Amino acid sequence: MHFQKTYHLYFKSVLLKVLLLICLVVSNIFAKKINVKNKSELLKAIQECSDGDIIMVSKGRYEINNLTINKSIQLLGIGLPIFDGKNKGEILAIKASNVIIKDLRFEHVGVTSSIDWAAIKVIEASNVQIIENQIFDSFFGIYLSASQNCLIKNNQIKGSPQNEQNTGNGFHAWKCDKIRVENNTVEGHRDGFYFEFVTNSEVTNNLSFHNIRYGLHFMFSHKNNYSYNTFDNNGAGVAVMYTKMVTMKHNVFKNNWGSSSYGILLKDITDSEMENNVFENNTMGILMEGCNRFVIKQNDFTKNGVAIRMQANCESNELTENNFKNNTFDMATNGTVVSNTLNNNYWDKYDGYDLNKDGIGDYAYRPISLFSTLIERMPQTMMLLRSFTATLLDKIEKVLPSFTPENLKDINPKMNPFLNFERA
Amino acid sequence: MRYLLFIVFIWFASSCNIEPQPIKYTSDPCQFCKMTIMKPGFACELVNSKGKNFKFDDISCLIKYMKIEGTSQSDYEFIVVNQFQKEEFIDAKEGLYLQSENFKSPMRGDIAAFKNSPIQIDISDYEVDLKKVLTWEEIFDLF
Numbered sequence: 001m002h003f004q005k006t007y008h009l010y011f012k013s014v015l016l017k018v019l020l021l022i023c024l025v026v027s028n029i030f031a032k033k034i035n036v037k038n039k040s041e042l043l044k045a046i047q048e049c050s051d052g053d054i055i056m057v058s059k060g061r062y063e064i065n066n067l068t069i070n071k072s073i074q075l076l077g078i079g080l081p082i083f084d085g086k087n088k089g090e091i092l093a094i095k096a097s098n099v100i101i102k103d104l105r106f107e108h109v110g111v112t113s114s115i116d117w118a119a120i121k122v123i124e125a126s127n128v129q130i131i132e133n134q135i136f137d138s139f140f141g142i143y144l145s146a147s148q149n150c151l152i153k154n155n156q157i158k159g160s161p162q163n164e165q166n167t168g169n170g171f172h173a174w175k176c177d178k179i180r181v182e183n184n185t186v187e188g189h190r191d192g193f194y195f196e197f198v199t200n201s202e203v204t205n206n207l208s209f210h211n212i213r214y215g216l217h218f219m220f221s222h223k224n225n226y227s228y229n230t231f232d233n234n235g236a237g238v239a240v241m242y243t244k245m246v247t248m249k250h251n252v253f254k255n256n257w258g259s260s261s262y263g264i265l266l267k268d269i270t271d272s273e274m275e276n277n278v279f280e281n282n283t284m285g286i287l288m289e290g291c292n293r294f295v296i297k298q299n300d301f302t303k304n305g306v307a308i309r310m311q312a313n314c315e316s317n318e319l320t321e322n323n324f325k326n327n328t329f330d331m332a333t334n335g336t337v338v339s340n341t342l343n344n345n346y347w348d349k350y351d352g353y354d355l356n357k358d359g360i361g362d363y364a365y366r367p368i369s370l371f372s373t374l375i376e377r378m379p380q381t382m383m384l385l386r387s388f389t390a391t392l393l394d395k396i397e398k399v400l401p402s403f404t405p406e407n408l409k410d411i412n413p414k415m416n417p418f419l420n421f422e423r424a
Numbered sequence: 425m426r427y428l429l430f431i432v433f434i435w436f437a438s439s440c441n442i443e444p445q446p447i448k449y450t451s452d453p454c455q456f457c458k459m460t461i462m463k464p465g466f467a468c469e470l471v472n473s474k475g476k477n478f479k480f481d482d483i484s485c486l487i488k489y490m491k492i493e494g495t496s497q498s499d500y501e502f503i504v505v506n507q508f509q510k511e512e513f514i515d516a517k518e519g520l521y522l523q524s525e526n527f528k529s530p531m532r533g534d535i536a537a538f539k540n541s542p543i544q545i546d547i548s549d550y551e552v553d554l555k556k557v558l559t560w561e562e563i564f565d566l567f
Contacts, residue, residue: 113465113509114549116528164450165462190462212450213460219532235450236460260453260460267458289458 140168484533
């Protein structure tokens with residue numbers, strides 16, 4: 001009896017698969033493959049095609065403005081054909097689901113102050129895939145608006161801003177859900193990657209550098225994952241704001257120098273995690289403002305001006321198992337930072353001893369020095385940095401703490417740095 | 425000699441003038457949200473009685489900053505806002521305002537300022553109700 005039942009189920013599933021296969025074959029038979037060689041052929045093909053068709057675009061230059069795709073088709077390039085916007089407006093707008101755009105090159109999208117013109121704009125669609133395209137000299141590169149389940153992969157986006165104020169974002173997403181952004185490169189735009197009201201999305205393996213403002217910028221974008229990305233030498237680093245439940249792992253934030261430039265600026269971020277990231281060569285590694293329940297774990301902070309600046313309005317944050325090496329200041333704050341936990345980090349400035357040889361220093365380390373609190377009140381004193389007076393003051397403060405926040409200390413400072421972090 | 429002293433005096437006097445400073449776009453950060461100011465059309469500035477400048481990228485940031493700091497409008501010598509799509513400061517109290525999601529201002533305050541009347545500027549792309557013109561006091565209570 002039991003055998004019969006499983007057999008019956010097995011038969012049913014096989015039948016389903018066969019039916020599915022037949023459907024696929026049939027749909028493939030009806031799907032046409034259209035080859036186009038010039039602009040008029042392309043426009044005609046887009047107009048006359050039906051769902052499931054494949055349009056193959058041959059090598060060449062196509063002058064195109066405001067071309068709308070409103071059927072589920074594939075637009076594939078052969079030998080990287082060029083779609084030229086001639087600085088007159090947008091190039092491609094996708095208003096249908098299940099569209100694939102692949103192996104095309106987009107150039108010269110026009111600039112306006114009122115409309116966000118983009119090389120590829122996806123409007124209210126789902127399952128759109130934009131793969132292996134090149135986008136050069138565009139106002140906005142790829143622009144997703146109110147779309148779901150899209151994949152943006154292996155694209156190269158490069159802006160060439162003549163006027164720094166009039167540049168758009170390389171990749172821009174607004175009100176999207178479940179999108180995947182993988183292996184893209186963005187340079188020379190206002191913000192490399194910009195997300196606003198984007199949820200449940202994955203951003204992995206991207207490279208964002210030499211952008212005018214931020215490498216990555218998101219606001220009100222909950223439950224997103226950012227991993228294995230590199231943000232290098234952007235105008236003001238990376239800024240993320242007003243968001244809950246963000247995970248950032250294995251990213252690299254480096255070379256962001258300037259008075260208002262940060263490795264990452266965290267403003268009003270709650271219930272989030274930051275693990276296994278590298279912060280290197282930044283004026284300020286992390287600036288935390290209004291952050292609650294943020295876990296910073298197993299990160300490397302190397303050669304920064306200030307590794308972490310935690311403003312007084314941050315609460316219940318956790319800093320554990322991080323390496324702090326060669327930073328001018330390990331931490332800074334503008335008040336008395338309370339109820340944040342520091343535990344089991346390696347601080348290269350720790351000069352304690354370890355008598356019981358358990359690898360953990362025998363007295364607490366206070367990462368906020370007297371000199372950094374002094375600079376907070378009088379920025380001009382910076383010129384005394386590394387002077388005899390400043391060092392003396394710091395030593396005295398260590399023996400008789402009176403100015404630095406009492407509860408901000410690492411009670412279990414590691415004697416040796418962590419070496420086996422998993423890195424990108 | 426007296427002439428020289430006079431010039432030096434004028435130079436000193438002029439250097440502590442209390443007035444709005446021009447905003448350096450793409451490099452100055454907003455005082456409230458710390459974002460770099462990019463769009464001239466929404467930028468604004470406060471100048472206190474000591475002549476200190478505070479720059480903002482969005483009118484909502486300016487108002488929130490004033491409220492968080494617990495200051496009132498009389499604490500500032502100047503409250504100036506850029507006109508929509510322009511790089512030209514106007515006195516905030518004399519401005520007229522429109523609010524629409526379509527403006528897409530940096531911090532989503534989505535308020536555009538106008539000197540006299542919004543109708544003079546082409547805002548047809550934004551689908552705003554031109555009858556709903558707000559005053560500074562009404563804007564101030566929004567955030």
